[in-house]
Amino acid sequence: MSTSILEQEINEQPLAIQRLLDNETEHVRRLAASLRGRFDYVLIAARGTSDNAARYAQYAFGVYNRLPVALATPSLFTLYDRPPLLNGALVVGISQSGQSPDIGAVISEARRQGRPTLAITNDPASPLAQAAEEVIPLHAGPERAIAATKTYTTSLTTLALLSAALAADEQRYAQLRQLPDLMRQTLTGLAPLMARAERYRYMGHCVVIGRGYNFATAFEIALKIKELTRAVAEPYSSADFRHGPIAMVGRGFPTLVVAPTDTVADDLRSLVSDLKDLGAELLVISEDEVLLSQAQLPLPLPPHIPAWLTPLVAVLPGQCFSLALAQAKGLNPDQPVGLKKVTETL
Structure with a gap:
């Protein structure tokens, strides 16, 4: 089987992250210095995969910078023409293409x-x-597959870098x-496991669960499963899942849990x-051997990943699983039905 464009781009992510860090670390240090004292909270405008990156920022900036992070409602700026007052905000737009008018409208009004205002974009x-x-380029290189992978992880890295720079934290x-x-370690370890995605060829629905930093990862993996495999994948925090949705789970119900230490x-x-007691079909992303041993499909991570950076690594098994399942279903992972690379919304 020939290598898909998506598979190539998944495997390009370590190099893309290195390129971003090499090119933007000093720029982001200077940018952070110029921003200190100018804002009290962060408002992020984004859609789709970029919106999932924004969810990560809620935890990274919250834990390390003690900053509230809000997700913008672009329709207030466009369709309703009633933009909120943005007193005290640093307003960030995240978009791989930088083309969507509604994200641009939030930045222009701010x-x-x-x-x-800050744009995080691959263009x-x-x-x-x-x-x-201000602009921070992602340096992801051309992303030809419809489903975003390397622009997601470079967006996460940019947000992580900005958080570290605002705190002037050399350890981070x-x-x-x-x-x-x-x-690289994660991708190498996953390769032999992907043939086991065939087990889920007839999967029509599943849930993806994470919490904390990896609440964003649950949303992003669920999006990739929907985009690439046409299965209904619902993301939840582990706390919210206990408040009702766990009632869905019965024997054989596919449940993917993102659980780094x-x-x-x-x-x-x-x-x-x-x-496990409910009979769920468990897919577990973790470095914890006990957790992995309880899964029908264990998706291992390397040990000793700093907790705040686990979303950048934990998303990789979800990307690879979604790709392998699409191929097992006979779907084209590079051109999912009904999608286009640049989506322009108001």
């Missing part, structure tokens, strides 16, 4: 209100980049430099135990 010449006061800079090797690990271990 700039009109005199707020600091530094895009309308979004032109609308913003050093941890960021470990990422390319951690990602961090502050929320005990909660996820407890949930996995309960799901």
